[in-house]
Amino acid sequence: xxxxxxxxxxxxxxxxxxxxxxxxxxxxxxxxxxxxxxxxxxxxxxxxxxxxxxxxxxxxxxxxxxxxxxxxxxxxxxxxxxxxxxxxxxxxxxxxxxxxxxxxxxxxxxxxxxxxxxxxxxxxxxxxxxxxxxxxxxxxxxxxxxxxxxxxxxxxxxxxxxxxxxxxxxxxxxxxxxxxxxxxxxxxxxxxxxxxxxxxxxxxxxxxxxxxxxxxxxxxxxxxxxxxxxxxxxxxxxxxxxxxxxxxxxxxxxxxxxxxxxxxxxxxxx
Amino acid sequence: xxxxxxxxxxxxxxxxxxxxxxxxxxxxxxxxxxxxxxxxxxxxxxxxxxxxxxxxxxxxxxxxxxxxxxxxxxxxxxxxxxxxxxxxxxxxxxxxxxxxxxxxxxxxxxxxxxxxxxxxxxxxxxxxxxxxxxxxxxxxxxxxxxxxxxxxxxxxxxxxxxxxxxxxxxxxxxxxxxxxxxxxxxxxxxxxxxxxxxxxxxxxxxxxxxxxxxxxxxxxxxxxxxxxxxxxxxxxxxxxxxxxxxxxxxxxxxxxxxxxxx
Numbered sequence: 335x336x337x338x339x340x341x342x343x344x345x346x347x348x349x350x351x352x353x354x355x356x357x358x359x360x361x362x363x364x365x366x367x368x369x370x371x372x373x374x375x376x377x378x379x380x381x382x383x384x385x386x387x388x389x390x391x392x393x394x395x396x397x398x399x400x401x402x403x404x405x406x407x408x409x410x411x412x413x414x415x416x417x418x419x420x421x422x423x424x425x426x427x428x429x430x431x432x433x434x435x436x437x438x439x440x441x442x443x444x445x446x447x448x449x450x451x452x453x454x455x456x457x458x459x460x461x462x463x464x465x466x467x468x469x470x471x472x473x474x475x476x477x478x479x480x481x482x483x484x485x486x487x488x489x490x491x492x493x494x495x496x497x498x499x500x501x502x503x504x505x506x507x508x509x510x511x512x513x514x515x516x517x518x519x520x521x522x523x524x525x526x527x528x529x530x531x532x533x534x535x536x537x538x539x540x541x542x543x544x545x546x547x548x549x550x551x552x553x554x555x556x557x558x559x560x561x562x563x564x565x566x567x568x569x570x571x572x573x574x575x576x577x578x579x580x581x582x583x584x585x586x587x588x589x590x591x592x593x594x595x596x597x598x599x600x601x602x603x604x
Numbered sequence: 605x606x607x608x609x610x611x612x613x614x615x616x617x618x619x620x621x622x623x624x625x626x627x628x629x630x631x632x633x634x635x636x637x638x639x640x641x642x643x644x645x646x647x648x649x650x651x652x653x654x655x656x657x658x659x660x661x662x663x664x665x666x667x668x669x670x671x672x673x674x675x676x677x678x679x680x681x682x683x684x685x686x687x688x689x690x691x692x693x694x695x696x697x698x699x700x701x702x703x704x705x706x707x708x709x710x711x712x713x714x715x716x717x718x719x720x721x722x723x724x725x726x727x728x729x730x731x732x733x734x735x736x737x738x739x740x741x742x743x744x745x746x747x748x749x750x751x752x753x754x755x756x757x758x759x760x761x762x763x764x765x766x767x768x769x770x771x772x773x774x775x776x777x778x779x780x781x782x783x784x785x786x787x788x789x790x791x792x793x794x795x796x797x798x799x800x801x802x803x804x805x806x807x808x809x810x811x812x813x814x815x816x817x818x819x820x821x822x823x824x825x826x827x828x829x830x831x832x833x834x835x836x837x838x839x840x841x842x843x844x845x846x847x848x849x850x851x852x853x854x855x856x857x858x859x860x861x862x863x864x865x866x
Contacts, residue, residue, distance in 0.1 A: 380825060383829055385825045385828055385829055386825075405831060405832055406832065408828075408829060408830070408831065408832050409832045411829075412829075413826075413829045415822065415825075415826055417822075419776070419819075420819065420822035420823060420826055421822075421823075421826040423769060423772060423773075423823055423826065423827065424772075425748050425768075425771075425772060433830055434830045434831075434832060437831070437832045438832060465772075467775070467776060467779075481830070482830075485832075
């Protein structure tokens with residue numbers, strides 16, 4: 335379990351980005367962090383990954399301070415950056431996926447085997463020899479995920495995983511996140527994509543003015559316009575449409591799947 | 605002008621990238637090849653006579669042919685280097701002291717120094733030989749295998765990692781620069797003079813430095829996030845074949861010859 339407790343952080347120049355932000359992510363759940371641009375979502379994820387040291391506050395991994403567990407704990411935490419170009423630095427896709435594996439697997443054969451397995455899962459077999467910069471944004475995003483999931487971290491931190499992606503790729507990312515959840519991983523997603531969050535998140539934190547609000551059930555937060563306004567967001571389209579049509583459905587469906595399930599349920603009240 | 609600059613930068617990025625990715629030649633062991641490249645380039649650069657650089661100059665196309673590398677592209681580079689070396693060293697003919705010959709060109713009389721002519725010729729041969737042999741090895745190895753070679757020579761990991769990242773990121777930053785230029789160019793809506801255009805082009809430099817810094821900051825975090833062992837990954841070992849032994853012997857012979865002949 336990952337816990338960020340009351341962290342403060344300032345970048346050089348004195349801008350205090352985080353002023354007492356907290357976050358708890360448990361095994362087998364997807365936690366979303368939402369907030370306006372520049373609210374410090376990326377900084378919070380970097381702190382949670384042990385890449386930035388907060389001026390105050392604590393980061394705990396399984397109840398112990400993360401700082402004291404580094405660098406070994408990095409194997410347990412995988413961070414996928416918002417911009418794939420910031421993360422991909424190897425000459426080929428193969429090298430990118432193999433980067434961490436070479437540090438933990440004993441032989442080249444083991445590395446080869448694992449790279450091919452992961453490349454197959456992420457449909458990257460045909461681009462293994464290509465330089466990452468020549469790939470499309472969707473492929474780049476898959477490479478960033480493959481390079482992290484290749485070493486099977488227990489905690490997955492995803493920074494805007496659906497940014498600039500077409501709906502087909504968003505579905506793929508969604509599948510990966512839900513798979514990680516099923517395999518009992520701790521997943522934290524920072525995102526602006528309200529539809530994506532509605533489909534994957536169990537709990538949501540809102541980051542506003544450097545502090546976190548919420549940490550409650552995703553449905554209750556996504557249905558609350560005043561809370562979403564703190565993150566410069568609006569409720570999911572399904573909910574907006576139902577409200578415009580003045581239709582009250584039991585359980586506030588947030589996604590099309592939820593809506594169909596609610597409508598098909600016998601005795602649905604309107 | 606902006607478009608020409610953009611085209612030039614795109615080509616430059618593509619060339620660096622081609623050197624980075626397209627060589628799959630395993631003709632030489634990278635460590636031995638890089639050692640030979642350094643020794644032969646050094647011998648060519650610091651020799652005083654004609655013999656050593658000429659020998660190295662003859663060896664370079666031979667290496668290119670043996671490794672079946674892209675000789676035409678290599679020849680272009682050698683020709684451009686020769687042209688540049690001749691251009692910059694031509695004044696030596698007229699400015700050096702020593703025995704002089706006078707040539708009358710109509711009303712103008714040129715004083716030509718034979719020693720200056722010799723200096724110009726040796727300088728040109730040295731520059732061309734050094735460039736020819738080093739670019740030959742770059743073409744044969746590719747930059748990635750060159751970095752492998754440096755790792756094999758036990759160069760500090762920090763240095764090889766920096767070279768490796770620079771090689772990858774130079775084309776990336778050049779492309780960033782092209783994007784920035786295009787963004788500026790698209791907003792120039794009237795005919796502008798060279799000076800005005802120059803300001804626009806120059807403004808890219810500051811932005812590029814800022815972006816490079818931010819990019820480097822995030823890249824450092826990305827590498828750190830995936831570095832579990834303090835020891836970075838090592839390059840796989842490469843075998844030494846008869847080609848490598850011949851190259852090594854030849855390199856030592858030429859280096860010794862250069863050293864003995866001063």
